[in-house]
Amino acid sequence: MRVYRYEQNPLITPKDVKPLHEGFEVIGAFNAGIARLGDEIIMLLRVAERPPSDDVVRAPVFDPVHKRMVVLEFNRLDDRYDLKDPRAIVPRSAGEPAHLTSISYLRIARSPDGRHFQVDDHAFLYPETSLETFGLEDPRIAQIGDTYYITYSSVSENGVGVGLVSTRDFQNVVRHGLIFPPENKDTVLFPDRIGGKYYALHRPVPCSLGKPEIWIAESDNLLQWGNHRHLLGCRHGHWDSRRIGAGTVPIRTEMGWLELYHGADQQDRYCMGAVLLDLNDPGKVIARSEEPILLPEAAYERDGFFGNVVFSCGALVDGDVVRLYYGVADTSMACAELSLQEILRSLH
């Protein structure tokens, strides 16, 4: 697979983003949704900010009643908490919820050419409800008619579910609540009705039976979803053996709907691959990548907050050129161009 990584990569790094919160540090500007708005290319970044941690470990939490951020403090020596994962504060007893050491929200970066981006000063979507107290993550943008529908992970002590908002101008936002309850993420909406119905790919995380795999659901109105079916599983011994999830909004081609999805292996290396779904029944898998179409090779993909990760939430397609925007190492954003026909030819 020929992959042309932009010379400007990484396109956005944490140091390009001024923190919204006084005294906080931006530790990630990554896993962005992508859209065209007029002459601009809009990158909807997940920005992760963290308060300083020293003798105390701090957890930022949005208070939905008073509509403000509060910072909880945990003593590093307090053995009631497990702190070995730097991203989380996990109580050892059953009574208390876990907390995260950073909070994510969605913020726009704009570009005239898709290579040079300017980050907005303010948030586009910030926590607001009791289901967003730990933040908003990993947005995907589906343009349906003249409206952009944005799905994102809504994170709180009650779990990780999928939120939906819509906008026509990336200024005014209509909130539609949670469309999939916990535990679920990596949701993309198909950009057209198929046989009169809307479709979504989503990724439940079952606890007992089952694995983190890709499911499909249908809807009459985008807000309420049913007829959930299991679509695509992990493959033992492959690059996508441990967990998979939808990445880009599905791309309509003559051969079928092309979905570029992520897969992680037992070593937690995240790659991108492709699956082709039937044009008239997207619940039917036609073909799939044996090998990844993109894997973490560049230094900025291998090293970072969580290394060895390429993770796309959106692509722009012009003729045969797929501009795949993707988060690298849970830290920054990059872009690579691939050939649509070459991806399609590579599928089995």
Added chain:
Amino acid sequence: MRVYRYEQNPLITPKDVKPLHEGFEVIGAFNAGIARLGDEIIMLLRVAERPPSDDVVRAPVFDPVHKRMVVLEFNRLDDRYDLKDPRAIVPRSAGEPAHLTSISYLRIARSPDGRHFQVDDHAFLYPETSLETFGLEDPRIAQIGDTYYITYSSVSENGVGVGLVSTRDFQNVVRHGLIFPPENKDTVLFPDRIGGKYYALHRPVPCSLGKPEIWIAESDNLLQWGNHRHLLGCRHGHWDSRRIGAGTVPIRTEMGWLELYHGADQQDRYCMGAVLLDLNDPGKVIARSEEPILLPEAAYERDGFFGNVVFSCGALVDGDVVRLYYGVADTSMACAELSLQEILRSLH
């Protein structure tokens, strides 16, 4: 709380049910949904059947392609499998799915008086799809107009989700697919529209953040669901500290919607309690049981396949009398009468 347990308890036990599968043993006839159909009381049992296990442990699995049951065999000495939970065969490596040692399906028992039941010879709802290969469990029946909507746990190697079927006569069934993806169970539909919308209580099982607690969702058509909200949490140190889930279809009272739900504590003792929801906005909790309204005390509730369990999937209400039907010890069915007013007065 005054509780009048029927003298006939347990009303149905496994030995009252002839196995559907040659050579299998019925190990449970429990967690039944309940409805009135004409002059009859219908108990929709979860029947669990098991093939014999000796040197080999056997796992019954429905094959949705050939529409027949197959029985997989696992050598008891094969250390690739963890067999310490007699209900499951759990592979120690990541590549293979787990299996169950029994399969459940739904079967009707009929009664003229609610105390003496006769079990049908055939299944009412048997596995049919690739999402039901491990069985159907724990049905709830909501009568809406002249149609009965039945929600149940749909169990397969892909996870445990919530299936929906409808019937008018308990003979002809319309299947509506999975309304909630894994991991989810314990779903009850409200028997009326509220402010033009249908509502459901459901119980996701999140893996990372969150606990097995009660959520509420809304729908225009009963088939597609959205606006998921967290409704009711576990209470540390209480009888419902570890996991909770909806039990009966909500009962309309003058004070609000009365939901009789189950809660388990750290010792996995399952009790029934009550919560009162706002009549016009069932997403609002008005009051809740401090203490259980029913707890496992009788011998048939304490001893069985999984002891110390009372677990209701349905009640019939006549004036002040709540006839609470409930599974006992994951084995049999029982019924107790409680006073509606006494339950309401007990709430805080």
